[in-house]
Amino acid sequence: MTAERRLRTAIDAAEAAYATQVSDPRGRASVARIFAALRGPLHLRGAVPERLPACRYFAQGADASRLPEGPVRSLAHALVGLEPHLHWYRRTGGGAGANEAYPEGHANAMLIGPQGLAEVPGVWLGVSLLAPGVRYPDHDHPPEESYLVFTEGGFWQEGRGWFTPGIGGTFYNRPGILHAMRSGEAPLLAMWALWKDP
Numbered sequence: 001m002t003a004e005r006r007l008r009t010a011i012d013a014a015e016a017a018y019a020t021q022v023s024d025p026r027g028r029a030s031v032a033r034i035f036a037a038l039r040g041p042l043h044l045r046g047a048v049p050e051r052l053p054a055c056r057y058f059a060q061g062a063d064a065s066r067l068p069e070g071p072v073r074s075l076a077h078a079l080v081g082l083e084p085h086l087h088w089y090r091r092t093g094g095g096a097g098a099n100e101a102y103p104e105g106h107a108n109a110m111l112i113g114p115q116g117l118a119e120v121p122g123v124w125l126g127v128s129l130l131a132p133g134v135r136y137p138d139h140d141h142p143p144e145e146s147y148l149v150f151t152e153g154g155f156w157q158e159g160r161g162w163f164t165p166g167i168g169g170t171f172y173n174r175p176g177i178l179h180a181m182r183s184g185e186a187p188l189l190a191m192w193a194l195w196k197d198p
Contacts, residue, residue, distance in 0.1 A: 003085040004044050006078070007117050011038050013078040014111075014125065014191065017071040017148060018170070027146040027172035030195045034123050042118045047087045054107040054131045055088055061129055061151050061189030072168045075191070076150055079127065082111070088129075089115055095137025097180055105131035113194075121198035127191050130183040138180045143196035145173040153188035156180040 001009075015035040022028050062080050067073040086109040106129065110116030113124035124143065130136060130153070138156075147155070149165045156162045157171075158178035165171055173179050181188060 001081070003082075003117065004042065006082045006085060007042060007044070007111060010075070010078040010082045010111060011035070011042075011125070013071065013075040014148075014193070017075040018146065018193065020071045021148055021168055022146060022170045022172075024146075024170070024172040026144070026174065027170060030144050030172065031146050031193055034125065034193050034195050037120050037123050038112065038125070040120075042120070044118050045116070047085075047115070047117050049085055050087045050089070052088045052090065052107040054105055054129055054134075057131050057187035058083060058107075058129055058189070061187040067150070067167065072148070072150070075148075079191075083109075085117060086111075087115055087117075091137075091139075095139050097135060098137035099133075099135040101131065101134045102136060105134035106136060122196050124194040124196075125191070127189065128181070130181065130188040132183055132185055132187055134188075135182040136180050138178050140176050140178045141194070142175050143194040144175045145192050145194045147171050147173070148191045148193075150189040150191070151186060152184060153190070154182045154184070156182075 018031045062076045064073045064076040088107040088109045110126035
């Protein structure tokens with residue numbers, strides 16, 4: 001299967017998974033805009049695949065055998081098929097809260113976006129992977145964001161504190177909210193979908 005076909009399969013699987021898992025009305029409205037924008041033709045950018053040390057935990061994080069039958073499991077399968085085509089990168093800069101394991105213990109990859117396989121105005125769609133025992137820094141960004149989580153792990157939002165969405169859980173980050181995440185004894189894998197008015 002070509003990279004373009006694998007990307008389309010992953011996007012379609014992500015749309016189905018978000019549609020079944022997201023309950024927050026703000027998140028539902030955001031992902032509806034995102035996946036409507038992704039229904040058109042995709043033109044691959046020729047991104048060079050690259051893996052980082054943390055990627056050795058990807059297979060464990062995306063292990064579909066832990067997931068119930070349904071759209072989230074189908075999305076995990078699609079991501080496994082797409083992963084060899086992804087360009088993994090580290091978040092640049094520091095940030096409050098990050099621990100010593102963070103620099104080498106995390107990896108991000110965009111399916112859609114500036115560092116992704118294709119670009120679509122207003123949309124960033126990607127995944128974050130944390131090795132065990134990693135605390136990602138507090139950070140914020142203008143676009144609103146909806147997470148879908150494949151593993152156990154902790155997430156933090158300003159004004160809410162730490163919480164655990166659980167496997168298949170979702171949550172919404174309003175524009176500009178300070179947020180973070182951390183893994184426990186196992187890796188953390190989560191997908192994020194960001195929308196910014198083009």
